[in-house]
Amino acid sequence: MHLAHTQTAGMGSPNTESEARTHLRGTWLVLARLAWVAMASLSLLLVACGSVPGTGKSARATALPVASSAVSTVPPRPVVIDTDMAADDWMALLYLLRRPDVAVKAITVTGDGEAHCEPGIRHALGLVALANRGVIPVACGRTTPLQGAHAFPAQWRADVDSLLGLTLPPTTTPVTQQTAVDILPSVIQASTQKVVLLTLGPLTNVAEALQRTPALVKKLAMIYIMGGAVEVPGNIADSGAGINNRVAEWNMYVDPHAAQVVLASGAPITLVPLDATNHVPVTDSFYQRLKADHVSPVAGFVFDVLTKRYAWIQSGGLYFWDPLAAAVLTDDSLATFQTRALRVIEPEGPESGRTQPSAGGATVRVAVSASSASFEQVFLSTLND
Numbered sequence: 001m002h003l004a005h006t007q008t009a010g011m012g013s014p015n016t017e018s019e020a021r022t023h024l025r026g027t028w029l030v031l032a033r034l035a036w037v038a039m040a041s042l043s044l045l046l047v048a049c050g051s052v053p054g055t056g057k058s059a060r061a062t063a064l065p066v067a068s069s070a071v072s073t074v075p076p077r078p079v080v081i082d083t084d085m086a087a088d089d090w091m092a093l094l095y096l097l098r099r100p101d102v103a104v105k106a107i108t109v110t111g112d113g114e115a116h117c118e119p120g121i122r123h124a125l126g127l128v129a130l131a132n133r134g135v136i137p138v139a140c141g142r143t144t145p146l147q148g149a150h151a152f153p154a155q156w157r158a159d160v161d162s163l164l165g166l167t168l169p170p171t172t173t174p175v176t177q178q179t180a181v182d183i184l185p186s187v188i189q190a191s192t193q194k195v196v197l198l199t200l201g202p203l204t205n206v207a208e209a210l211q212r213t214p215a216l217v218k219k220l221a222m223i224y225i226m227g228g229a230v231e232v233p234g235n236i237a238d239s240g241a242g243i244n245n246r247v248a249e250w251n252m253y254v255d256p257h258a259a260q261v262v263l264a265s266g267a268p269i270t271l272v273p274l275d276a277t278n279h280v281p282v283t284d285s286f287y288q289r290l291k292a293d294h295v296s297p298v299a300g301f302v303f304d305v306l307t308k309r310y311a312w313i314q315s316g317g318l319y320f321w322d323p324l325a326a327a328v329l330t331d332d333s334l335a336t337f338q339t340r341a342l343r344v345i346e347p348e349g350p351e352s353g354r355t356q357p358s359a360g361g362a363t364v365r366v367a368v369s370a371s372s373a374s375f376e377q378v379f380l381s382t383l384n385d
Contacts, residue, residue: 076103077221078191079329080184083322084113084152084201084251085120086160087305090127092200092322094298097131098382099330104128104136105195106187108180111143112254113201114152119161121175126168131298135173137187141180141205145255148348152254153241164308166301184209185216194221198329199262200322202251203227207258210265217267226325227251227259228273228355230340230366235274236353244350249274252344253353260344263362271342272325273355276335276367280375282306282318290380299383320375327375328367334375335367342366 079102083089096102107128109120117140124138176183184205188195197220199206206223210216229235229249236245236253245253252259263269287306294303312318328335343361345354 076101077196078103078105078193079196079198080106080187082108082110082199082205084110085115085123087164088322089200090305091302092326093127094131094302095323095326095379095382097128097133098298098385101330106183107136107138108183108205109140110201110205111140112145112204114157114160116157116161123163123168125171125173129169129171130301137176137183139176139178139180139183146204146207147257150254166304180205181208181212185213188216188219194219196221196329197223198326199225202254203258203262204255207261217265220267222268222270224270224272224325224329226272226322228271230273230275230355232275232278247351248353252355256344256346256353260346263342263344270365272328272367276370277319277321277324279370280320280324280372282313282320284313286376287313296384302383323379324370324375327378331378335370337365338368340364340366
């Protein structure tokens, strides 16, 4: 009102009008300086308090995403996830579903993995709903390995089929009649960009798809595989399954022929084996951080999963196997790599499924270590976004 009055009073003579303009400019300068001081003071107060007024949330919990689409002009990378829908797969899926720099185009379930097909599909659709990612096609593949009869322990499968007793949001997305081996080539070939394929279970679906459509290799930017143990012991013998095999990792063991087919396909491959995942155990320290800071529904579900697995955490036997592979897909700096020539031992015996260095093997980029602190920060901040 004061500015309007000044303009009216100045409509008499040129001198009066000039004085009014000078007074007006001075008033605007004063107001601008006062606004700047107020904003700077508020910023200092927020940093000092570490919270957002009226929300009760930590400043970090309301931070921008790790790779915010709001500040990036780079389109999200198309990603297809092939998963056996075990508990660590749930966490990996949620991580990628919440990443703004990733566009999950399809999820395929390995029928010979930990989850059986029907609950595996249902849980995958529930995770998509929890992450609020709209409609993503989900399908399952064959229920037996391409060769052999290796399988995950029945009790493990029953546990993940039951979602550890947890619940996910209901979904109205209709279940497709297509199989995993139908969806993989159709989605990958339809993409205008090369697709990143992440595998989190036995490689049965991927091997079958590559055998059916070898040209898929040309449409793949990279296959990230969580699996194998290159220079470290495997995780079969000490798993309580009663299997005498100290060199293989479970995903490679269940279908070693499929694993070898994928390695030999000519596709670019990054392997995230036990060599790297051994560096990222799920610690009680991380669990307590998540307990104190799970502000999103996604983070809350991951906290509930880890609560169900808390005894395993305390024993030191639980690792971020699949979440590390998912995180490395989004940020190579989380791991260190070596280029190795590898093959998978296929015949039955105490080394079946072993990922073995071999002069005549496929050239593979192998993650050999990982930063636990960096991974935890990226993982937790993404879940809470």
